[in-house]
Amino acid sequence: MSNPIIYYVTLLAVYGAVYAMACAGLSLEFGVTGVINFGYIIFQAAGAYTAAVLTLGPSSSSDFQHYIGGARWPFPLPLIAAAVVGAALSAGVAVLGIRRLRSDYLAIVLLVASLIATTVATNATRLVGGAAGLALVPHPLVSLFNNNAQGVGYNVAFAVGAAVLAALCLLIVHRITESPYGRRLRALRENELAAEAQGISTFRMHLVVVMVGGAMAGLSGGILVQYISAWAPSGWFYPETFVFFTALIVGGMANNWGALLGAILVPLGIGEGVRYLPTIGSATLTTALQWIVIGLLPLVIFWFRPQGIIPERRRRFAGAPRAGTPVVDRSLVNGAELTASSRGRS
Amino acid sequence: MNGSAIVAALGFGIVTASILSLGAVGFTLQYGMSNVFNLAFAGVMAGAEYVALAINRSGVNIWICMALAALFGGFASLVLNKFVYMPFIRRGVKAFGMVIITLSVWTVIQYVILAIVGSTASSFRVSGSHLYVVGAIRLNGTQLIVIAIAVVLLLLLEAFLRMTLWGKAVRGAAANAPLARTSGINVARVMDVTWFISGVFAGVAGVALAMNVVSFTYTTAGGFLVVLVAAAILGGVGRPSGAMFGALIVGLATEVSAAIFNPAYKDVTAFVLLAIVLVAKPAGLFPEAVQRKEVVL
Numbered sequence: 028m029s030n031p032i033i034y035y036v037t038l039l040a041v042y043g044a045v046y047a048m049a050c051a052g053l054s055l056e057f058g059v060t061g062v063i064n065f066g067y068i069i070f071q072a073a074g075a076y077t078a079a080v081l082t083l084g085p086s087s088s089s090d091f092q093h094y095i096g097g098a099r100w101p102f103p104l105p106l107i108a109a110a111v112v113g114a115a116l117s118a119g120v121a122v123l124g125i126r127r128l129r130s131d132y133l134a135i136v137l138l139v140a141s142l143i144a145t146t147v148a149t150n151a152t153r154l155v156g157g158a159a160g161l162a163l164v165p166h167p168l169v170s171l172f173n174n175n176a177q178g179v180g181y182n183v184a185f186a187v188g189a190a191v192l193a194a195l196c197l198l199i200v201h202r203i204t205e206s207p208y209g210r211r212l213r214a215l216r217e218n219e220l221a222a223e224a225q226g227i228s229t230f231r232m233h234l235v236v237v238m239v240g241g242a243m244a245g246l247s248g249g250i251l252v253q254y255i256s257a258w259a260p261s262g263w264f265y266p267e268t269f270v271f272f273t274a275l276i277v278g279g280m281a282n283n284w285g286a287l288l289g290a291i292l293v294p295l296g297i298g299e300g301v302r303y304l305p306t307i308g309s310a311t312l313t314t315a316l317q318w319i320v321i322g323l324l325p326l327v328i329f330w331f332r333p334q335g336i337i338p339e340r341r342r343r344f345a346g347a348p349r350a351g352t353p354v355v356d357r358s359l360v361n362g363a364e365l366t367a368s369s370r371g372r373s
Numbered sequence: 374m375n376g377s378a379i380v381a382a383l384g385f386g387i388v389t390a391s392i393l394s395l396g397a398v399g400f401t402l403q404y405g406m407s408n409v410f411n412l413a414f415a416g417v418m419a420g421a422e423y424v425a426l427a428i429n430r431s432g433v434n435i436w437i438c439m440a441l442a443a444l445f446g447g448f449a450s451l452v453l454n455k456f457v458y459m460p461f462i463r464r465g466v467k468a469f470g471m472v473i474i475t476l477s478v479w480t481v482i483q484y485v486i487l488a489i490v491g492s493t494a495s496s497f498r499v500s501g502s503h504l505y506v507v508g509a510i511r512l513n514g515t516q517l518i519v520i521a522i523a524v525v526l527l528l529l530l531e532a533f534l535r536m537t538l539w540g541k542a543v544r545g546a547a548a549n550a551p552l553a554r555t556s557g558i559n560v561a562r563v564m565d566v567t568w569f570i571s572g573v574f575a576g577v578a579g580v581a582l583a584m585n586v587v588s589f590t591y592t593t594a595g596g597f598l599v600v601l602v603a604a605a606i607l608g609g610v611g612r613p614s615g616a617m618f619g620a621l622i623v624g625l626a627t628e629v630s631a632a633i634f635n636p637a638y639k640d641v642t643a644f645v646l647l648a649i650v651l652v653a654k655p656a657g658l659f660p661e662a663v664q665r666k667e668v669v670l
Contacts, residue, residue, distance in 0.1 A: 124652075128651060130469075136651060139647060139648070140644070142644065147641065272473060276473065311487065316488065318483075319488070321480065322478070322484065323477070326474060326478070329470060330461070330464065333465070
């Protein structure tokens, strides 16, 4: 393979890994537990800013960009911090919002929070670089590759690292979903009131879930910013959250393969696919068409395949009777039939 | 900060509140009737803006354009509910799924408009109007007419809901659709009427908004939607009079805060206000009207 192709493949792999990570977190929050987090992109953005600021070094007044809390932490720490910030912010949202609000109001409040966050990040120029954002974020561990961030070796290594982290996130979500804890989460999704009546602490479980989801979003943001080395408010405007929801609806909810497939099809597939479309009219028109496709996809999926391409596995207890087999005591059933038929005759 | 600037901001606040209340009432009517959280409301607003623009370009007076755009909004909203939302609801899509569907429809409408008109800003041809000055409040004739239209339309709606048989049917169907059906109310037709009326409000609000911000793009209505939803939630979704009240608070708060702090954070005020109210009173300011129900078939 020639270098440009390798470079493009690694780019696709990194983007795919980042989207898969974010979709895994959202799948746990929304698919498994039913938390409608319309502000999911905030946590990815927070992770990206954290990782950027912690690698850029202190901001000096002569710099072209200004931000607070600059530091130059060694490699794994900025990414860990990104995940921690994502989780901590989510915990804050959970404590303020989830405990008190109806789930649909919470969704709108999170959407609104997403707008507030972009407005503040754009206008407070000294906070995280304002509308221009942050640029020249150093690549991690580039010194091991002769400081050549454009080299084949570095790009392949970065892609492999990102893929491993994405796989780890998917594994964590898988383990949670398949555990008894996951069963409680699904109970919460299906009927919160009934779950609470069974003694499940809905708040504590929601808190744990949004923290895990937020950590994955933060980590994905951290990896993305260390790869593209720039981050600005225009990259995380609120419709981006909708892209992740579309990915889950298309791929299939509450299962890893669905999340992975959705991540590959929607943000990666549509985002990259339109590059190969013949340019119709202007760049504006191409953007418009891309968003029209993203908007139409959920409609098509909801109409033809509401469960997504890869549906959630139907779960049943081991050794449970097959569908159609009566589970009730035969004599009771007969008694019921008797009363029913006698009533019918009268 | 001098007092006159704040008083002047109150004037603009009343204009914003008028437009907001038209939108919030329309939005809340739909939610109260169908329990569909219709984010594509902004799509209808934007569509009406560009219909009005097209008519206005051919030299028609802006107020006639607004009336025609309102009619367009009414029919667009009716069609949207009858031929897009209802089939999905019949297929068993639940309340949350409907939010995603309305969001999708909104996205499609917004970017279809972008594809047709492009991203350049447009503005209406409005004949120059006199500037009226009362103390520190300075409003032009256009703004006064917008306020008047809002007041008249909201009063008409209240009268319709309270005094006519159809209004009674609307309230009955919104409160309990199955019961209304068994009482002989044609819920499907009542629903059409409600969506038509709310679409008219969307159309008027869209054109009034476009006139108020002077130059508008395909995203103007979308940006306004979030403030509008904030106002509707503040008053307790599904309750027209609450939405009016919420709009008044949000409208005044945003404009006054723009005069006191940085105007860039104008919308942030509305959202922070909403967040504080919801954390303190999770069901909005008038909780008794709000009850959780599934989408209405």
